[in-house]
Amino acid sequence: MLSAHLPACFFYFLILLLFFKKAGLNFFATLNSIKYFILLLFFIFIARALTVKGDIIFSLYDITITEQSLTEGFLVAFKFFLVMLTGLLFSTTTKPSSVKNAVQWFLKPIPFVPEKRVAVMISLSLSFMPVILKQAKEISDAQKARCANLQKNPVKRIIRLVLPLLKKTFISADRLVFAMESRCYNDDRTDPEFLPSGKEIPFLIGSFIISLSLAWL
Amino acid sequence: MQELIIDINAICHTFSDGYVGIKNISVSISKGEFIILAGKNGSGKTTLLRHLNGLLLPDSGHISVNGHDVSKHLIQTRKTVGMVFQDADTQIVGDTVFDEVAFGLENLKVKRAEINKKVTLILENLNLFHLKDRSPSTLSGGEKRKLAIAGILVMDPEVIVFDEPFSNLDYPGTIQVLSTIINLNQSGHTIIIATHDVETIIYEATRIIIMEKGLIKEDGEPDSIVKYLESYGVKEPCSSKFGLGLQPWLP
Numbered sequence: 001m002l003s004a005h006l007p008a009c010f011f012y013f014l015i016l017l018l019f020f021k022k023a024g025l026n027f028f029a030t031l032n033s034i035k036y037f038i039l040l041l042f043f044i045f046i047a048r049a050l051t052v053k054g055d056i057i058f059s060l061y062d063i064t065i066t067e068q069s070l071t072e073g074f075l076v077a078f079k080f081f082l083v084m085l086t087g088l089l090f091s092t093t094t095k096p097s098s099v100k101n102a103v104q105w106f107l108k109p110i111p112f113v114p115e116k117r118v119a120v121m122i123s124l125s126l127s128f129m130p131v132i133l134k135q136a137k138e139i140s141d142a143q144k145a146r147c148a149n150l151q152k153n154p155v156k157r158i159i160r161l162v163l164p165l166l167k168k169t170f171i172s173a174d175r176l177v178f179a180m181e182s183r184c185y186n187d188d189r190t191d192p193e194f195l196p197s198g199k200e201i202p203f204l205i206g207s208f209i210i211s212l213s214l215a216w217l
Numbered sequence: 218m219q220e221l222i223i224d225i226n227a228i229c230h231t232f233s234d235g236y237v238g239i240k241n242i243s244v245s246i247s248k249g250e251f252i253i254l255a256g257k258n259g260s261g262k263t264t265l266l267r268h269l270n271g272l273l274l275p276d277s278g279h280i281s282v283n284g285h286d287v288s289k290h291l292i293q294t295r296k297t298v299g300m301v302f303q304d305a306d307t308q309i310v311g312d313t314v315f316d317e318v319a320f321g322l323e324n325l326k327v328k329r330a331e332i333n334k335k336v337t338l339i340l341e342n343l344n345l346f347h348l349k350d351r352s353p354s355t356l357s358g359g360e361k362r363k364l365a366i367a368g369i370l371v372m373d374p375e376v377i378v379f380d381e382p383f384s385n386l387d388y389p390g391t392i393q394v395l396s397t398i399i400n401l402n403q404s405g406h407t408i409i410i411a412t413h414d415v416e417t418i419i420y421e422a423t424r425i426i427i428m429e430k431g432l433i434k435e436d437g438e439p440d441s442i443v444k445y446l447e448s449y450g451v452k453e454p455c456s457s458k459f460g461l462g463l464q465p466w467l468p
């Protein structure tokens with residue numbers, strides 16, 4: 001993706017727009033929700049535009065803007081933008097649990113991979129992220145309340161945050177093991193409700209072709 | 218004489234660091250009882266409860282559930298004795314409310330169609346159905362606790378064990394959970410609740426067991442024990458203090 005050039009990027013952009021339309025998402029509302037990210041992209045563009053060397057089109061004292069720098073800057077920013085859009089499209093249209101079920105389905109034909117355990121791990125990390133983040137916030141607030149922000153050494157600050165967080169996470173994991181065990185957890189479980197629609201294989205081939213044509217463009 | 222469901226016979230448990238969690242405990246529990254296990258922090262309530270469905274095994278003595286030895290029939294025991302833990306956050310496994318309730322049934326390899334039917338029924342009974350696609354981490358404390366109860370109920374246990382079911386709940390949350398528990402007892406479930414605050418449930422209870430330092434100190438009917446509560450570090454309910462006897466907590 002990152003080695004693709006301008007035509008390929010536009011082609012991909014069109015495909016994405018198509019998907020946005022199909023998913024019934026408003027493209028401009030989406031843009032609005034990532035406006036700070038776009039600001040960041042703008043800075044990336046400027047940084048690029050000012051640093052890449054080539055045929056000068058404008059120069060003021062030491063600041064030079066070249067043709068190459070403009071295209072290069074635009075390209076980099078545009079690529080980040082596309083990656084971001086793809087991610088957004090994915091996360092707004094797909095329920096985490098369907099991702100989990102799909103992963104389990106795709107892993108099934110692969111030997112030596114316990115696909116059911118992987119699926120449980122995915123759903124555990126999905127449901128535990130918020131808990132861990134909440135704990136991190138609590139710890140950092142508790143430390144701030146005792147003026148931990150006077151400590152200027154960032155390494156020490158991180159250590160102070162990470163150690164208690166790890167400890168808490170381990171304790172939570174311990175409790176979780178108890179909770180899962182008391183509900184008879186084992187690897188041999190009912191399959192999730194994921195009905196292969198029969199379109200998976202054509203879809204795989206289709207995305208392969210799109211990637212190939214992008215590389216070729 | 219009521220039908221016996223859990224029989225605990227002289228069990229002891231010592232933790233790996235040498236700390237003695239519970240000592241020489243013997244209790245018989247009959248079907249349909251509503252038991253409060255009271256005692257102050259660190260008295261061994263949680264440790265005792267974890268023995269009831271085989272999460273911890275005794276070093277000596279034995280426990281049987283429905284006549285079967287717990288250590289030899291773990292799955293059977295865990296289906297009979299459901300456990301709702303102290304901390305709702307760390308017992309939630311699924312990434313949606315529906316999946317969370319389905320987890321136990323999936324472990325038992327129940328057919329998907331039947332899982333869907335049972336989970337829907339339980340969610341409707343507990344008034345959680347409208348939340349079924351929500352992520353459990355976004356629920357309120359009371360809803361989370363009810364979700365944890367739903368995840369246990371769906372496995373159709375005969376005995377339900379609650380560890381501090383009212384901690385961290387506000388007034389409406391407490392009412393919700395309390396009335397859920399009372400309904401469960403009325404529909405024939407045996408209830409065991411560990412707590413250090415007996416006020417909310419003492420009226421409903423048929424029996425109180427008081428623990429201290431890993432030992433059972435008192436065991437009997439609420440009326441006869443209520444006056445001793447404070448000598449074991451558990452607050453006596455206000456109504457009893459003012460000579461009004463035990464009063465229901467629910468409005």
Ligand SMILES: Nc1ncnc2c1ncn2[C@@H]1O[C@H](COP(=O)(O)OP(=O)(O)OP(=O)(O)O)[C@@H](O)[C@H]1O
Pocket residue numbers: 232233234236237238256257258259260261262263264265413
């Ligand atoms: N894994 C462990 N290793 C060592 N000691 C433990 C362990 N778990 C519990 N204990 C100790 O056993 C004692 C009883 O703990 P338990 O959790 O059963 O108390 P509790 O009555 O549930 O208290 P609380 O009201 O605070 O929940 C405590 O003093 C505790 O420190």
Ligand SMILES: [Mg+2]
Pocket residue numbers: 262263264303380
């Ligand atoms: Mg406890």
